[in-house]
Amino acid sequence: xxxxxxxxxxxxxxxxxxxxxxxxxxxxxxxxxxxxxxxxxxxxxxxxxxxxxxxxxxxxxxxxxxxxxxxxxxxxxxxxxxxxxxxxxxxxxxxxxxxxxxxxxxxxxxxxxx
Amino acid sequence: xxxxxxxxxxxxxxxxxxxxxxxxxxxxxxxxxxxxxxxxxxxxxxxxxxxxxxxxxxxxxxxxxxxxxxxxxxxxxxxxxxxxxxxxxxxxxxxxxxxxxxxxxxxxxx
Numbered sequence: 001x002x003x004x005x006x007x008x009x010x011x012x013x014x015x016x017x018x019x020x021x022x023x024x025x026x027x028x029x030x031x032x033x034x035x036x037x038x039x040x041x042x043x044x045x046x047x048x049x050x051x052x053x054x055x056x057x058x059x060x061x062x063x064x065x066x067x068x069x070x071x072x073x074x075x076x077x078x079x080x081x082x083x084x085x086x087x088x089x090x091x092x093x094x095x096x097x098x099x100x101x102x103x104x105x106x107x108x109x110x111x112x113x114x
Numbered sequence: 115x116x117x118x119x120x121x122x123x124x125x126x127x128x129x130x131x132x133x134x135x136x137x138x139x140x141x142x143x144x145x146x147x148x149x150x151x152x153x154x155x156x157x158x159x160x161x162x163x164x165x166x167x168x169x170x171x172x173x174x175x176x177x178x179x180x181x182x183x184x185x186x187x188x189x190x191x192x193x194x195x196x197x198x199x200x201x202x203x204x205x206x207x208x209x210x211x212x213x214x215x216x217x218x219x220x221x222x223x224x
Contacts, residue, residue: 004156033210042202042214043157056210090156101145101206105156 002027004093004106012112013081021076021109025093031055032074033103034066035090043090049074050096078111086113118146118203118215126221133190135218137203138183146179147204148188151217157202160188195224 005024013019025032031050035043045058049068068074072093078085088110092103118139127133137146145164149157163170163179163186170177176189190197200217 033212035214040216042216043212044214045211048210058211088154092157101147101212102159102162103147103149103157103204103212104159105149107156108154110154 004091004104006089006091006106006109008109009107010110010112012114014114015081015083017081017113018077018079019081019111021078021089021091021111022073023076023091023093023106024073025091026104029093029095029104030072031094031096032068032072033092033094034074034076035092036060037088037090037108039087046076081113083113086111118205118213120201120203120215120218122218123216124219124221126223127193129193129195129222129224131193133193133197133220133222135188135201135220137186137188137215139186139203139205139213140184141205141207143181143205143207145206146177146186147206147212148175148177148186149202149204149214151200151202153199160201190220193220193222195222198222 033048034046037043047057048055052068063079065077088108090108091106118137121136147162148160151157174191179186202217204212204214
């Protein structure tokens with residue numbers, strides 16, 4: 001049973017560039033959430049996708065956008081990168097309608113902005 | 115903000131001792147969860163306690179929840195070196211968005 005997979009694991013970009021991060025949810029899961037974790041901090045909610053729509057969004061600017069595909073996989077796009085966007089980006093999958101609330105996380109994509 | 119706050123920020127104990135970490139939050143919740151993160155890696159779900167529960171056990175883990183004080187505690191008994199990690203509490207009012215604290219960094223010395 002495949003868990004949550006994310007790619008790439010590490011990447012380096014320069015200010016102003018754009019980045020796309022990818023996530024495949026755990027088998028059987030239909031909901032994907034994205035979190036940003038700065039060094040020494042807890043994860044912060046970016047947004048959640050369900051049925052190919054953004055269902056809820058955290059306090060992040062429009063430079064952060066996403067997409068969910070029919071196979072439930074998801075992408076996170078960040079435009080006009082800033083130094084402060086350097087962080088570990090975590091994807092978490094879950095099953096909508098199942099009120100356990102448990103999230104299954106991938107290993108993350110470590111983004112460094114120079 | 116609904117964000118949970120863990121206490122202490124860092125904890126260092128000897129192998130075999132018990133480790134206790136606390137979490138406080140600010141608003142009403144549906145459930146509270148504890149997650150573990152090994153250095154720079156993904157988070158792993160440990161245990162979930164619902165707002166109408168007061169205590170829950172899972173193996174060497176014991177979680178308590180006091181909704182009147184808006185606080186929770188995680189006890190790890192008979193700690194092992196492999197328990198060294200950061201531990202986060204996460205609160206959920208609606209299941210779509212989870213609020214994580216800043217974590218407790220636990221070091222278990224062999």
